[in-house]
Amino acid sequence: MxxxxxxxxxxxxxxxxxxxxxxxxxxxxxxxxxxxxxxxxxxxxxxxxxxxxxxxxxxxxxxxxxxxxxxxxxxxxxxxxxxxxxxxxxxxxxxxxxxxxxxxxxxxxxxxxxxxxxxxxxxxxxxxxxxxxxxxxxxxxxLAVEVTAKGLELLHELIPSARVIGLLINPNEPAAAEPQEREVLSAARTFALEVHVLNAGTERELDSIFAKLVALQASALVISAGAFFSSHSKQLAELAVRHAIPTIHTAREFATAGGLLSYGSDxxxxxxxxxxxxxxxxxxxxxxxxxxxxxxxVELIINLKTAKALGISVPLPILGRADEVIE
The missing domain is CATH 3.40.50.2300 (Response regulator)
Structure with missing residues (x-):
């Protein structure tokens, strides 16, 4: 050739x-x-x-x-x-x-x-x-609706002195947010807790949420399930730690990023x-x-390092139920 x-x-x-x-x-x-x-x-x-x-x-x-x-x-x-x-x-x-x-x-x-x-x-x-x-x-x-309400119960069990609690929902996801809000408010009445519903659907709004919690004298925060909050787990964890507000979220990434607790479906x-x-x-x-x-x-993840930083002693019964403990 x-x-x-x-x-x-x-x-x-x-x-x-x-x-x-x-x-x-x-x-x-x-x-x-x-x-x-x-x-x-x-x-x-x-x-x-x-x-x-x-x-x-x-x-x-x-x-x-x-x-x-x-x-x-x-x-x-x-x-x-x-x-x-x-x-x-x-x-x-x-x-x-x-x-x-x-x-x-x-x-x-x-x-x-x-x-x-x-x-x-x-x-x-x-x-x-x-x-x-x-x-x-x-x-x-x-499971999302059920576990968000259960998250409120876990926070109440962990911090019984917290009587005013915030609930963060995304108004841009009403189909997911509204049933969770109903269930959390129902659970709050059972424990005689005062819950303030806070809305955030953008990163900028997330930054302002924790300042609002301080103004409301809220002692803890429940973050509802949803794609937006799950994808911003790291940012939410950093904000919760910075403002020293005990917080629970459904996404495990929240606890692994430094948040206090996560309880939700994997x-x-x-x-x-x-x-x-x-x-x-x-x-x-x-x-x-x-x-x-x-x-x-459903899995419960506890960040003990964050708990210690917040001055929270996690009771043994709660530790015993944890699927993972971060130290």
Missing amino acids: KRREFIMLVGGATAAWPVTVRAQQSTMPVVGFLNAASPQGYPRPLSAFLKGLGEAGYVDGRNVVIQYRWAEGHNERLPAMAADLVQSQVTVIAATSTPAALAAKAATSSIPIVFETGGDPIRLGLVAGLNRPGGNVTGAAS ITDSYRLAGIYTGRILKGEKPADLPVQQATK
Whole structure:
């Protein structure tokens, strides 16, 4: 073979290779991953979703393509993001977080949707029933409403002298915030506690919350479950420590980042289940035939280092119930 012919052959093969790869990718199924938060705040849940997808036999870039849409805490962006995924004709929409699930549900009645939510899927209008979802939607649900109210009880048990407590909710996530507010206020009446409901839906508003707590003479804070607060666990933990306010949150990242307590569902469990269901639908199963999965694992994490800094002695009965103690 002549040298010029060899060079032309190699050059032609090199030029053709990206085209071949693109052709292969174009034939792969596409998952539209929609979330209300940011990827920086959700590394563990995202990893769990990909793990579940892998358990079902799918790996991003190998036999499936994932298109990510992160609202970065701006829930008003979700309807347009969901519509964009529908227009792109993705194979499945993985709508993780309650706001994302509601946006996806409103955007399409034909493309399969797999949700992850901390709310009641029936009450939210996502499915007709847990065992028989019907329609194009199914997914995984974790405990959020119940554990937020239980968080108030834990704070009361830990600091019985705290009679005025703040409850932080996100007004941009009413479907998740409102039921949690009802349950916490109901629990507060049981223990004769005064609860002040505080709203925050942006990073700037988070910074002002703790100053408001001081003005209200609140002795502790309960942070409700939700994608925005979960993705800002580190910031919330830093603020709670800086202002020396005992605080409990549903996300474990809050306690590991320095927050006093976290009590809630391990959402990595529900994200993994959502990943598995996404894979099963890619294989041809229908959402209507897949019962909604319930992630029931709940964990209590106590940061003893923070407790000592706040001058709080954690009773042995509470320590004994902890799934993890950070020292």
